[in-house]
Amino acid sequence: MLRTVTPVRPEDLPRLAEESVRQQFRVVGKAAEGADVLVAGGALQHATRSVAESLGAYYVYASFCANTLPSPHHAPPAMLGRVPVNGTPEENLAQWERHRQYFTSSRSTLNAERAGLGLGEVGDVRDHIFGDSPWLAADPVLGPWPGLGDLVQTGAWLLDDRRSLAAELEEFLDRGDPPVYFGLGSVRGAQRTAEDAVESARAVGKRVVLHRGWADLRLSGDAGDCIAIGEVNQQALFRRVAAVVHHGGAGTTTTAAAAGAPQVVLPHMYDQHYWGEQVERLEVGRSAKAVTPEVLSEALRRKDQAAELSTRVLTDGAETAARLLSELNRAN
Structure with a gap:
């Protein structure tokens, strides 16, 4: 879509979203065969939790940015050219309720794919994707979590890159x-x-x-x-x-x-x-x-x-996440 010569029209977006959901189920389903834990991330990650359910695997949704997760302390992320502005807690929550619309257009396609896996229907697509206890894979100094609730902040997922420069x-x-x-x-x-x-x-x-x-x-x-x-x-x-x-x-x-x-x-x-x-x-x-x-x-x-x-940015977020996933897998 990004590389196409023909600009994408707004009326094409629902069709592209449906195609993306179907493709996710095909790709993730194949890649996840034999997996014990599935970790999902991204704005429109529809398939991974359903595939995890079908496999009996543990599921975690991890966000790389605090403002992609609902909170009264910040507005939602920018979508389709709209850049929300932080307001009062009540205003922010109202913006998050409107934010659900970006997920609802793919609900029928999601549920059709779930039916093919023998799974029941999903009502709230966004909350289904985020799960009950999402993770925040961001540095706590650079990208702190401002809210309260059941959330794990692991730190940013970085690996030591030892490649030489050209x-x-x-x-x-x-x-x-x-x-x-x-x-x-x-x-x-x-x-x-x-x-x-x-x-x-x-x-x-x-x-x-x-x-x-x-x-x-x-x-x-x-x-x-x-x-x-x-x-x-x-x-x-x-x-x-x-x-x-x-x-x-x-x-x-x-x-x-x-x-x-x-x-x-x-x-x-x-x-x-x-x-x-x-x-x-x-x-x-x-x-x-x-x-x-x-x-x-x-x-x-x-x-x-x-x-x-x-000097304050942590570099052990990936290690922390791997340890937690290992513990969750053993516990489940």
């Missing part, structure tokens, strides 16, 4: 001051955004590492102060840059925080606006609609705060 990138890093990293990950960002980032970095005297990403971003010209890269060990790279300009995904935000790099978040959708708010709350960078020299300069001035935050 020789060309190493040589670029070694021959000058720390550059600014720019990347949009899986977001289909505009080429103009990358050009603005390069111009802004140059305006403040910084070089640029441009990550191509799914948007296939390109450098204009063959300037020696910039380098374009593909897949990379972000843990190693972010420790050697002056700032990280990115889309605000949970993984990129956490990796940059753990590396002690100031950040500029350019949020597009879902949880990215939340992570931009956290970067500003902790005073380790900026959240903005566009990269400008002023925005980048302000983020660069947060170097000391970003370095201090890195």
